[in-house]
Amino acid sequence: MVVLLTVVGIGVAIFVGFNIGGSSTGVAFGPAVGSRLIRKTTAGALFVGFGFLGAWTVGREVIATMSSSIVPAAQFTPIASVTVLFFTGASLLISNLYGVPASTSMTAVGAIVGLGLASGTLNEALMFVIVSAWIVAPLTCLCIGVVTGRYLYPYLDRHTAFTTFTLHFIQLDRTGAIPRPFINRSASLQDTIGSLSVVIIGCYMAFSAGASNAANAVAPLVGSGGSLTVSQGVLLAVGAFGLGSFTIARRTLETVGDDITELPILASLIVSLVGGTVITLLSSFGIPASLAVSTTSTIIGLGWGRASRAATLTELATPSPASPDVTVSTGALVTSRAEDVPAGPTIGDIAREEKPPEKPDEIPAIPDVGAVGPADIDRRSLFDPAAARRIVTMWVLTPSLAVVASYSVFEFLL
Known part of the structure; x- marks a missing residue:
């Protein structure tokens, strides 16, 4: 029976790692694949390689x-x-069904907390x-x-370039032997520097x-009476990541990911x-x-900071009829109209091979904070408020349900 449960546990761990690899590869390398910097197979290989490096070093902790x-x-x-891994896998299923990036880490911890509450062994100080x-994160x-969007983003946007190539960024000369x-x-x-930045940051995300x-997929098995050592657990997790990276991630990479296009x-x-x-x-x-959670919070902050450039901090803190009517929206990231400069391309624009608007020969200087009226915010929004509420609700709900369900199972059934 113990052997059977161990086999089932390994199977569930592979399922969890498979889904993590499939979704995370698209998030990390969607921009690089969409702009033809690298191929899907290369993206999968890079994700597995750098994911293994992260899991083998920092992930052990x-x-x-x-x-x-x-x-x-x-x-x-x-x-x-097996029960804890089941709840982790269930969170991935709920996330996929509702199209919401539920936190696998938070749900896995929630399931473990349920076990600790039922057994009276929870480390409350650590929790x-x-x-x-x-x-805090x-x-x-x-x-x-917010700080980056308000004070740095316009200048970075002015001096960076990203493009799409008819052929891939790295070519092979086959004329020789x-x-x-x-x-x-x-x-x-400038294109080369920008393009390499996209690939390097993708590797860092991996x-x-x-x-x-890695811990979400194998931690219970590592703690389960020595079923797996930490090293074996890392290898199992990364192997499952790779399975997802080279299979279901191809579709995610092809569409570049609905959440980031x-x-x-x-x-x-x-x-x-x-x-x-922050996560590292x-x-x-x-x-x-x-x-x-960390990346989405950064997106919201960038948009708010970018939109708030239309007013000084004093005007934002003490609005009056004479102050600019600033609409703080994350949609501000997709436009540079406050500076009369066409916006940089989005990931979706590059993936769809849409030509970016031509920049004028003479680009005006970037106005100081509060020196112009509110930006002409594009109707497209990086983060719809209704979607934000749904996502935050799921972030709170899924680990909470994991705690309650796990506690009930361990207290009354096992």
């Missing part, structure tokens, strides 16, 4: 926390491990630290996004995803850098946290 620190490792019997991090990302790689000859120096998500390339790089850094830092301290 998160695995240790979830497998033995929230509750003692002895609590992860084979049946308990206080983890929950505090869940509150998105607020930090939000603040960084040995194929030689070379950079697409249609790329300018590293962060591996660091934070209208996000400008520059904004996506900032979001990935901020969200990935938390993972290094062994704190499981959600990459989706």
Whole structure:
């Protein structure tokens, strides 16, 4: 029976890792594939490689926390491990059914908390630290996004370039006996720097995803009486990531991801850098946290900061009839009309091969904060308020339901 439960647990862990790899690959490398910088197969290989690096290094700390620190490792019997993994897999199913990026990390922790409450072995001090991090991390990302959008984004947008190539960025010269790689000859120096940035940030996102998500797939099995060692768990998780990266991720990469298609390339790089850094830092301290929550908070902050440039801080804090009527909307990221400069291309524009508007020969200087009226906000929105409420509700609801359901199962059934 124990062997059967172990096999079932490994099967569920593979299912969880398979879905994580499928969804995370699209988020990390959607911009690079959509703009023909790399191919889908290359994206899968890069995600597996850097995901493994993140899981093997920083991710070990998160695995240790979830497998033995929230509750003692002895609590992860084979049946308990399967049950916890079941709730983690169920959160992925709910996320896919409702089209909402529910936090796998938060749900997995919620299931473990239910086990700890039912057995009376929950490490309450550690959970206080983890929950505090869940509150502080998105607020930090939000603040960084606001500051960046308000004071830095227009200048970064003015001096960066992203383009789409008819052929892939890296080409192979097959005229000789040995194929030689070379950079697409249609790329300018600015295009090359921008394009390499997209790929490098994608690799960094893969590293962060591996660091934070490996534990979601295998932590219960690592704590389950030595069913798997940490190293074996990492290998199993990354193998499952790879299975998803090379199969279901191809469709995600093809559509570039519904949640990010209208996000400008520059904004996506900032979001990935901020969200990935926050999650990597938390993972290094062994704190499981959600990459989706951090990145979404950064998106909201960027949009709010970008729109708020139409007024000074004093005008925002003390509105009056004489003050600009500023509409703070995340849709501000998809337009630069406040500076009379065409907006940079979005990920969707590049993937659909839409030609960006031509920039004028003489680009006007960027006005100071509060020096112009409110921006002409595009109707397209990066983050619809109704969608925001639905997503935040799911972020709170899924781990809460995991705690209640897990506690009920362990208290009354097992």
